[in-house]
Amino acid sequence: MDSALSNLLLIDECLFDEKRVQTFARAIKKSVKVGDIVVDAGTGTGIIALLAAKAGAKKVYAVEWDPEIARVAVQNIRANNFHNTIEVVNTDVREFRLPAGVHADVLVMEMLDTGFIAEQQAGAIIDLKKNSVIRANTIILPERVTFFMTALQYNFDFYGFNLPSIIQARNDGVLPRIKKVMSKDYCYADIDLQKLMSRQFSANVRLKVTQSGILNGIKLSTDIYLSGKVCHATTDMNMPIIIPIPPRQVKRGDIIPLSVEYVMGKGFRDFKIVA
Numbered sequence: 376m377d378s379a380l381s382n383l384l385l386i387d388e389c390l391f392d393e394k395r396v397q398t399f400a401r402a403i404k405k406s407v408k409v410g411d412i413v414v415d416a417g418t419g420t421g422i423i424a425l426l427a428a429k430a431g432a433k434k435v436y437a438v439e440w441d442p443e444i445a446r447v448a449v450q451n452i453r454a455n456n457f458h459n460t461i462e463v464v465n466t467d468v469r470e471f472r473l474p475a476g477v478h479a480d481v482l483v484m485e486m487l488d489t490g491f492i493a494e495q496q497a498g499a500i501i502d503l504k505k506n507s508v509i510r511a512n513t514i515i516l517p518e519r520v521t522f523f524m525t526a527l528q529y530n531f532d533f534y535g536f537n538l539p540s541i542i543q544a545r546n547d548g549v550l551p552r553i554k555k556v557m558s559k560d561y562c563y564a565d566i567d568l569q570k571l572m573s574r575q576f577s578a579n580v581r582l583k584v585t586q587s588g589i590l591n592g593i594k595l596s597t598d599i600y601l602s603g604k605v606c607h608a609t610t611d612m613n614m615p616i617i618i619p620i621p622p623r624q625v626k627r628g629d630i631i632p633l634s635v636e637y638v639m640g641k642g643f644r645d646f647k648i649v650a
């Protein structure tokens with residue numbers, strides 16, 4: 376395990392993100408057929424595995440790398456009487472393999488975050504393909520993601536100090552601190568998860584300034600597509616992220632070339648945004 380995002384406190388928080396759970400529930404109902412083999416990558420409380428079993432899956436592999444969380448999933452699955460259908464596998468999903476000759480009909484994976492920066496979604500899909508867990512005809516939920524960036528004037532003043540740090544919009548107070556939205560939302564990536572080949576990511580965007588002011592931040596946001604339906608930001612899955620950049624005065628009509636580069640799943644260690 377190499378992600379600080381994996382802990383017992385996070386997984387029950389996920390349950391309270393009703394928009395997130397309902398979006399997955401609808402997509403699972405639409406995609407999982409009676410008799411299917413389903414892999415739930417990053418099972419947490421087991422909620423997605425339970426939804427897949429309820430939808431008629433013959434067998435669900437609920438993969439979870441955190442041993443304490445895996446124990447919780449086992450208890451939850453047993454308490455709901457789905458232990459004959461759902462098998463909890465305590466391993467990193469990037470190392471997970473199915474028995475010889477078996478492939479997943481549906482892969483459900485909620486190891487999502489904005490821009491795939493911190494969570495292992497991208498690397499896990501690549502490895503599940505390499506390990507023949509999924510094939511070209513496996514339904515992947517979500518199937519597609521789009522990444523956006525927006526120029527901002529942001530209020531980084533906290534308690535009288537200037538503290539320009541990376542901020543995730545987990546708290547209600549984050550987005551109201553946007554002083555000016557200075558560009559439209561630019562789509563900088565449109566990723567079909569069946570076709571994802573590499574964790575290395577880079578993109579160039581030319582942002583057109585729509586409002587004069589001091590440009591000091593970039594908002595990153597992500598839309599997630601499940602069975603064709605788009606899911607905008609929810610409280611615990613794809614919250615926007617504000618990235619500080621060196622402040623500069625810009626005026627309406629200016630073009631700001633911007634490049635972003637990182638390795639998906641490595642967090643902000645290698646993350647570079649150059650404006």
Ligand SMILES: C[S@@+](CC[C@H](N)C(=O)[O-])C[C@H]1O[C@@H](n2cnc3c(N)ncnc32)[C@H](O)[C@@H]1O
Pocket residue numbers: 378380381382386389390416417418419420421422423438439440441444466467468469485486487495499
């Ligand atoms: C955002 S939570 C989602 C939990 C649950 N699927 C749900 O929808 O409520 C992501 C879960 O994936 C697990 N996880 C993250 N990376 C993993 C990996 N590489 N292999 C296995 N589990 C992983 C975390 O420990 C966490 O329980």
